[in-house]
Amino acid sequence: MLDLHRVSHVYANGTRALDEVSLSIPHGMYGLLGPNGAGKSTLMRIVATLQTPTRGSIRFDDIDIIAEPEKLRRRLGYLPQDFGVYPRVSAYEMLDHMAVLKGIVSPADRRETVERLLNQVNLWPVRKKALAGFSGGMRQRFGIAQALIGDPDLIIVDEPTAGLDPEERNRFLNLLAGIGEEVVVILSTHIVEDVADLCPRMAVFAAGRIRLEGAPLQLIEASRGRIWKKTIERKAFDSYRDRYELISSRLVAGRTVIHVLSDGDPGNGFIPVEGDLEDVYFSTLAHSRRAA
Numbered sequence: 001m002l003d004l005h006r007v008s009h010v011y012a013n014g015t016r017a018l019d020e021v022s023l024s025i026p027h028g029m030y031g032l033l034g035p036n037g038a039g040k041s042t043l044m045r046i047v048a049t050l051q052t053p054t055r056g057s058i059r060f061d062d063i064d065i066i067a068e069p070e071k072l073r074r075r076l077g078y079l080p081q082d083f084g085v086y087p088r089v090s091a092y093e094m095l096d097h098m099a100v101l102k103g104i105v106s107p108a109d110r111r112e113t114v115e116r117l118l119n120q121v122n123l124w125p126v127r128k129k130a131l132a133g134f135s136g137g138m139r140q141r142f143g144i145a146q147a148l149i150g151d152p153d154l155i156i157v158d159e160p161t162a163g164l165d166p167e168e169r170n171r172f173l174n175l176l177a178g179i180g181e182e183v184v185v186i187l188s189t190h191i192v193e194d195v196a197d198l199c200p201r202m203a204v205f206a207a208g209r210i211r212l213e214g215a216p217l218q219l220i221e222a223s224r225g226r227i228w229k230k231t232i233e234r235k236a237f238d239s240y241r242d243r244y245e246l247i248s249s250r251l252v253a254g255r256t257v258i259h260v261l262s263d264g265d266p267g268n269g270f271i272p273v274e275g276d277l278e279d280v281y282f283s284t285l286a287h288s289r290r291a292a
């Protein structure tokens, strides 16, 4: 279990990136969903002990990670947002090198680890190819392989699916899903489907604060009866935005479909819809923007 208690972070230029974040993250996949600039990477770097928060405390099981970062590092696997080292060495050589850095000194142990991980992430057939020539999806799968060296029980993946095409994204998410339920895996993302597909628990994070926390299915259930939809003319959009609590709008076959939040029937031709996680997410963001 990872426990964050009132964690705040203010950068030297005065930006308050985290504002009293308290969270308990159990074993399994946990989705941290929020828009760009919400503070996700700051939080991920702090939990990965690369940055010290301005205030607050964080425990992972019996480790106080701020007081004893080196203890946490031995149990941590981290795939940063900008895992940007793609040299002209092969995937095999690079993983072998990273295993040395993680302290696997015996050549036999290292060989077993590297071969097992390359197979696990489906990069065995391309193990002799230079990382520099890998596609985005292959790079991210390599990133997971290096994060899994040493069997960590806290794994942090920061925006791993950004920029992947749908097939690569699926492949990557399936890989994450197979990591196992006895470890804590935190997936930070701005993509609702990543969380919807994969995470039994999640938090919505915006402007440095937790805005909503729970199981996606329960959060969807709680929105039942409050999400309404209507297809409108594009030129009428502004007047709807002024009159209703707008959650989202999208173009469908050239027409504008809006979703609004309302406790009762808003009338005016709106029809009720089964909300999904996207509705939950966008209504939470709309609410937090209004509160700001």
Ligand code: ADP
Residues within 6 Å of the ligand: 011, 012, 013, 015, 016, 017, 034, 035, 036, 037, 038, 039, 040, 041, 042, 043
């Ligand atoms: P996210 O990962 O959700 O996009 P970040 O943690 O990267 O969010 O950023 C949160 C806020 O902190 C943003 O306003 C960002 O501009 C600011 N920020 C991030 N890193 C720094 C830094 N090194 N110095 C100052 N401000 C920063």
